[in-house]
Amino acid sequence: MTTMRLRPQGIGLILGLAITVGTSFGPVLQARAQGAAETLRVANPVAIVSLDPFGAKAADQPTLTVAQEVLEPLVMRQDGSIVPWLAESWENPDKLTWTFHLKSGVRFADGSPLTSADAKASLDRLIAEKGPLAGLWAAVDTIEAPDEKTLKIRTTQPVGTMLSNLTMLGIAPAAKIRDTAFFNAPYGTGPFKVAAFTAGQQVRLVRNDSYWGEKPKLAQIEYRYIPEVSGRITALENNEIDFTWGLPPDQVDQVRGSQGLKVESFPTYSNYYFWFNSSRKPFTDARVRQAMWHAVDFAQIQKDLFPGTATVAKGPIPQAVFGSSVQKPYAYDVAKAKQLLADAGYANGFETTMMWSSQCCTAVREFAETLVSYWAKIGVKVVPQELERATWLDRLLKLDWDSTLTDGNTLTGDADFTLARLYLSTAKRMGYANPKLDELLLAARAELDQGKRAELYAEAGRIIWDEAVGIFPLDMMVHAAYRTNVTGFKPTPNAMPRFDSVSKK
Structure with a gap:
């Protein structure tokens, strides 16, 4: 008997393959159901036209909403406080110097190790592109990577916003940071990586199975652009999508009254x-x-x-x-x-x-x-x-x-x-x-x-x-609307929902 390993992205072909090799319908339907349970279908309210968060779209919320699942920062804001992330610690030896120490054992989705050279290259490009976030770094004098786990940023004057600014800097591989083709399907150290992207239409993320942190429960996240609010609500009610956000006030009550749907406002x-x-x-x-x-x-x-x-x-x-x-x-x-x-x-x-x-x-x-x-x-x-x-x-x-x-x-x-x-x-x-x-x-x-x-x-x-x-x-x-079988969603005050903690029943 032939054995197949079923992949979520191949579900659409499973039925035909099953008939060819003589496999019964039971396992096929079970695999299809499992794939649906592991895939979160998201309708974003604004089109995602780029996955490059270092240039002109560095402050673009649709871009950043996806990028945050893929590219991680040195520090992150949680519950109003700055917490370590890819950096395990930092200090100010003087008012013009910030020294960051990177975590050990962190790898990119391709298996290559995260080093301070990657952090340096990412910040270098963000500044060089002169995009909407470059001004946050106007006081930077030098960026150095003296060893693989140490990053030093020297400034021309004290910068009290250093940590909050760094929450906006996702780290990409230094070898890829200037390759425009890389950002058609970028990967980082994050819980997901990009499997497919069509500008203005859809993005598909797949789980990074080698993620250094807590593994996401979802196998895939599918973002699709549905421009009309009514279209997003209809898709949600018809079980064509699982999650959307940015609903106007006059539509919230309609969703709250729909069976099987939940609205969370924050x-x-x-x-x-x-x-x-x-x-x-x-x-x-x-x-x-x-x-x-x-x-x-x-x-x-x-x-x-x-x-x-x-x-x-x-x-x-x-x-x-x-x-x-x-x-x-x-x-x-x-x-x-x-x-x-x-x-x-x-x-x-x-x-x-x-x-x-x-x-x-x-x-x-x-x-x-x-x-x-x-x-x-x-x-x-x-x-x-x-x-x-x-x-x-x-x-x-x-x-x-x-x-x-x-x-x-x-x-x-x-x-x-x-x-x-x-x-x-x-x-x-x-x-x-x-x-x-x-x-x-x-x-x-x-x-x-x-x-x-x-x-x-x-x-x-x-x-x-x-x-x-x-x-x-x-x-x-912000009003996030989702089906009741979606669990683990945690509201984010930056209005860019994250899904690394989400699962589907």
Whole structure:
């Protein structure tokens, strides 16, 4: 009798092979069922167009969602704290030097050992590509690998964000790091490796059976892109997928009411924000910006548009982020808003524009239209501009706009990622410049004492909030929806779900 070893990726051919070799249907169906139980089918809300997390897509959440299962960092953030991962320990022999000691016995999925040369090559490329995360490493002077298990990073000034920045650096093999073809099916030291990838459509990961840590229970993860929310929900209800996330508020109750499905909602590092172009009148005057904030009842908007899916913000970054703080709320006060406008010389209001990306975020159009209605009540006519993302981004970076509504994610879980990256005068992101704010943000970035860093960010957040550099209305929650036979899912505040601890019954 012929014996076959059945592989999950070959299930589609098993029936034909079974008939050819005379194998009964029983084992075939059993293998097929087992393969289904070991494969998690995921519908991602945004297309995955690249698996290279070192260049232009270094801050792209779809890319990073997959990459985190494959490429591991030296340190990781868990439950708000930085913990060792590929590095077992580290020290600061002086304020400009960080020395990391790598774990022994860790190998890449191809069997080659992890060395400090791999960590060095990965950071070298991230910096050299000058992508969206390169700025986090502006103070790096030298990166050295004096032996196979030691990595030394020297900086031109103290860098208090070193560890949080490193949580975003997955380690790839030095021999492959500059091979563009490698990132069609990359592998690292992680629990999974890439078996197949079609840009914009699907990714298939398979278990790394030689993983150094706790082995994942899943044999495969299949990511597929389903652009329409209704399509993802239908696929979930029809047992065509097992897991999805990023559901808008008006769809959550539908899923909660479906038999065999579960919804888990959790706070994240993401928030909505509304920026003013402070280099353009009338937004050069802080009183105008403050008036716009007082004119809107964001608590009511949260109840109407985001019930159970957002909380009214208490500061310019979400409360789950290190360095966040609670600021004095802006009361909904139309009379005060009108007085502030009059004091600024706009007693009769003014006309302006507001842009947003049509691909932005949950209920963005409804949110924008509601804001327009509120501002009309104080004599401010806002012309809405819904743009394709590429056009919106181009205009945003050129400061070719009056105001904009969007969302953000403090991916590292550290205030520096958002506050210093966006609100330093040198960033030139919204036309606002404040030497005092610059001083605080740079001091916080350079401070190694994390308690002192938190105090500095609290003061920086107060300036951004009180000056109404933007309006910060809502901290967002993520809704993950999955079938009840999926177990072991652990929510992640960076809104990039991980599946290394997940299993299927």
